Amino acid sequence: MDHHIHAAITEGLRQRGVDVLTAHEDGAAQLDDEELLARATQLGRVLFSQDEDLLTLTNRWLQTGRVFAGLVYAHQLGVTIGQAIRDLELMAYALEPEDMRNHIVFIPL
Numbered sequence: 001m002d003h004h005i006h007a008a009i010t011e012g013l014r015q016r017g018v019d020v021l022t023a024h025e026d027g028a029a030q031l032d033d034e035e036l037l038a039r040a041t042q043l044g045r046v047l048f049s050q051d052e053d054l055l056t057l058t059n060r061w062l063q064t065g066r067v068f069a070g071l072v073y074a075h076q077l078g079v080t081i082g083q084a085i086r087d088l089e090l091m092a093y094a095l096e097p098e099d100m101r102n103h104i105v106f107i108p109l
Contacts, residue, residue: 002036002049003029009048012085018092021045033057037068046070046100048088058104070100074107083108 001010001022013020021043023029028039033054040047046069049055058071072091074084087107091100 002047002051002054005048005050006081008081009084009088012081013088013092016085016089018089037061037071041067041069044069044097046072046091046097048072048074048084050074050076055104062102062104067102069097070102071104072107073104079108 001020003023005022010020010022023031023036026039026043028036031039033051034057037047037054037058047054049071050073052075055071055073058068058073061068072088079087084107087109090109091105
C-alpha cells in the first residue's frame with residue numbers, strides 16, 4: 001500500500017485474508033515515489049496507489065522497459081472504499097505475481 005491509502009482499505013483486505021504490507025509497516029513511508037516502486041518490486045509486491053504522480057512514474061518505467069512488480073491505481077474520487085476492497089481482493093486471489101509484472105490495472109474494474 002502506498003503512503004496515503006485509507007486504513008479502512010488495508011483493514012478490509014486483511015479481514016478477508018489478503019496479505020497486505022503498508023509502506024509505513026515496511027519502513028518505507030518516507031521514500032519518494034521512485035524508491036517506493038523500486039522497494040515494492042524488490043519485495044515482489046504489487047503496489048496500490050491513488051497518487052497520480054506514481055501513475056505517471058510507473059508509465060515512464062513501462063515505456064523505458066524498467067521492470068516493476070505491478071501497479072493498481074484508483075483515482076481518489078473514482079472508487080469507494082468498499083469497491084477498492086472488493087476489486088483488490090478479487091485480484092489478489094485471481095492473479096499470480098507474474099500476471100501483474102509490468103502491468104498497470106485501474107480500479108474500479
